[in-house]
Amino acid sequence: xxxxxxxxxxxxxxxxxxxxxxxxxxxxxxxxxxxxxxxxxxxxxxxxxxxxxxxxxxxxxxxxxxxxxxxxxxxxxxxxxxxxxxxxxxxxxxxxxxxxxxxxxxxxxxxxxxxxxxxxxxxxxxxxxxxxxxxxxxxxxxxxxxxxxxxxxxxxxxxxxxxxxxxxxxxxxxxxxxxxxxxxxxxxxxxxxxxxxxxxxxxxxxxxx
Numbered sequence: 001x002x003x004x005x006x007x008x009x010x011x012x013x014x015x016x017x018x019x020x021x022x023x024x025x026x027x028x029x030x031x032x033x034x035x036x037x038x039x040x041x042x043x044x045x046x047x048x049x050x051x052x053x054x055x056x057x058x059x060x061x062x063x064x065x066x067x068x069x070x071x072x073x074x075x076x077x078x079x080x081x082x083x084x085x086x087x088x089x090x091x092x093x094x095x096x097x098x099x100x101x102x103x104x105x106x107x108x109x110x111x112x113x114x115x116x117x118x119x120x121x122x123x124x125x126x127x128x129x130x131x132x133x134x135x136x137x138x139x140x141x142x143x144x145x146x147x148x149x150x151x152x153x154x155x156x157x158x159x160x161x162x163x164x165x166x167x168x169x170x171x172x173x174x175x176x177x178x179x180x181x182x183x184x185x186x187x188x189x190x191x192x193x194x195x196x197x198x199x200x201x202x203x204x205x206x207x208x209x
Contacts, residue, residue, distance in 0.1 A: 008071050009036060012099035016040050019066025024095055027059070027085065029078050030070025034130060037070050056084045064093045071101040072131035072172070074108055074138065103172050104131050111135050111169050115142035119163035122155070123148045124182050125171030132171030139169070151178060152185035160189060 016026050025046065030037045032049040041047045050056050065085060069078040075098075082096045115121050121139045123146060125132025132148065139146045147159055160166060166186060170179050 006071070006101075008099075008101040009039070012036075012068055012071055013040055015068045015097040015099050016044070016066075019068070019095060019097065020044065022066070022095075024064045024066025024093075025062040027065050027067045028070065029067065029081050030073055031130065034070060036072075036130075040068070040070075050081055050085075053081075053084060056081055056088060059085070059088070061089055062092055065089065065095070067094060067096045068099045070130070071099055072104050072134065073100055074134050075100045075105050101172075104134075107131070107135065107169070107172060108138055111138050112142060114167040114169060115139040115146070118143055118165045118167035120145040120147070120159060120165075121167040121169065122182060122186070123169055123171075124150070124179055125174045126150060129171040129173060132174070135169055135171060139167075143167070149182065152181040155182065155185050155189065157189060160186075 016028070019026055025048070026041070026044060028037055028040055028047065028049045029051065030049060031051060037049060041049065048055075048059055050059070067082055067085060078098070078100055082094070086094045111121075115138070121143050123132060123136045123139060125135070125148070127148075127150065136146055136148050145159070145163065147154075147156075149155060168179070168183060168186070
């Protein structure tokens with residue numbers, strides 16, 4: 001048996017355990033049905049999961065709230081919801097442990113910078129990857145053309161007919177081999193139009209880890 005759980009997910013589990021032990025009612029910021037959140041709450045007798053302002057509005061008053069986050073949630077969303085909980089329950093003690101993993105924070109910040117420079121962004125990752133979906137949402141705030149792919153085979157020629165700069169980013173669990181294959185396929189598309197009129201001087205930007 002090989003233990004393959006991310007150490008940062010283990011850290012989030014320990015944070016929840018500590019808060020419950022200290023008498024806080026646990027609140028998880030994340031997707032209720034996500035496997036990571038289910039793992040964090042599976043042994044708890046009572047807990048709440050919130051993902052937006054409506055969920056916070058449904059919380060019942062408690063003397064003490066202990067708040068942690070699914071490790072792949074955007075840190076801006078997490079901080080916003082923690083602030084709302086504190087505003088809604090000013091008489092309650094709210095203890096927040098930031099369990100968003102550092103690679104996720106770095107990837108989100110880099111994605112914002114990347115998307116602002118590009119005509120189109122390719123986000124590589126699995127369809128069930130939460131941090132990949134969050135990258136898609138983040139890039140879409142700053143770039144009008146964002147495409148989520150799992151492999152190089154998902155790339156479509158017509159996406160690049162009128163763009164000059166293409167950005168590439170990927171979810172934290174996406175293998176380097178898949179990222180490299182997408183990059184190579186983009187190069188082929190650039191050099192071999194295959195009947196599709198490509199913009200001259202098409203460039204791509206690779207987002208480094």
